Amino acid sequence: MKTQKLTLTLPGKKVEYFLGENLLPVLPKFFKKTNTPAKILIIADSFVHKLYGKQIEKIFKSSGHHPEFVLISPGESSKNLNQIKNLYEKFCQLKISRNTSVAALGGGVMTDLVSFAASTFMRGLPLILIPTTLLAQADAAVGGKTGINLKQGKNLVGSFYHPELVLLDIQFLRTLSQKEIRNGMAEIIKMSLLEGEKGFQALEKASEEIQTCGRKASEEWSKKIRPYLYAAVRKKISIVEKDPYEKNERMILNLGHTFAHGIEAAGEYKTYSHGEAVAIGLVGACLLGEKIEKFPPEQTRRVEKLLSKIHLPIRYKKLNPIQVFDQMALDKKKTETIRFILPKTIGKVVICDKIAAAQVLDTLQMLKED
Ligand SMILES: NC(=O)c1ccc[n+]([C@@H]2O[C@H](COP(=O)([O-])OP(=O)(O)OC[C@H]3O[C@@H](n4cnc5c(N)ncnc54)[C@H](O)[C@@H]3O)[C@@H](O)[C@H]2O)c1
Ligand SMILES: [Zn+2]
8 A cells, every 4th residue: 555645734844644665765865855864863762673683774875874762761661851862862972953853763652752852952852753553653652742741740841842744654563462552442432423424434344354453563454453553543633633733623632631631630640541541531430521511321332332343442440439539639730620532423522621520530430340
């Protein structure tokens, strides 16, 4: 299948997204066409580097490029100020300036961290994203949000900064674990709920063949997931274009995330992964949507069925609903009340700021597995 191109158009900037297989050889052509500096520094998740570093180096060398690599330990704990300081020091040591492209190679941790460093060093270096997890390809590498964590909270420091180019290369998906696939699938399902009946039905129909079996993904599976990844990226781009700085419309991307953040935090980020919490959170949004926005209960059942088919949880165990509620209240940003994105129907959501605590608690009780 041919490489597909999507463009995110912003005032004064166009970001190109290429989706396909074995895309790295397009980089030299892209550099030439767009005047993006061909001198490149690749900041990579060290695990991803172990899997793909040699192959990447070979591709670059065959086109006359000699990339430098900086390796970062995998995991959320690398998304911190100390790593940013290390990166700035490395940039100085390597005499990086605006005529060097900086590339992030890895999952969402790498794209968030490197994008933040690139956005702030010398007030902005040319940036290329090469996301390697399904979650990063479908979500984190799309839309220009950068972020690092403080001990007081996740993603508290960040900026809006767009790359020149994003390579969504499905070859990387073949080595993902089941856990990482499920994390990405939760966001793809969320995006299909925002997209509408057509997109959601397509996923329902495909659920049998894209539900992942075995310990790891496969080449065959990575090809099957491609149209749904494409649909998710296209949908996110269309939302971001309408509201690049998350003042309004873009908030709908948080569908399921108010419950999810509460569930993740109540489990101290150990009990549930982000994708698992999002899956439960999507069901929470449907159940609360039933109460507040007359979301049809049969649509909630369809959402539950699809999530279960993909081996994602639809109820939480062990956690205490009051604890989850407290975490949701702590997490509230900007407004005094907790903000929810609630579905009215598949494909239509509303932003709700004023929901009685009792309704939320009631939903949290329903979300707990007996
Ligand atoms: N900026 C945004 O809009 C946005 C949106 C969603 C999530 N995020 C951020 O993304 C992060 C989560 O991203 P993630 O789930 O990709 O996590 P991650 O970057 O930690 O990657 C998950 C794991 O997968 C491994 N990995 C990466 N690519 C691989 C591959 N091809 N094969 C095998 N293993 C591979 C990594 O080494 C890591 O252990 C969070 O920090 C979150 O805040 C940002
Ligand atoms: Zn998410």
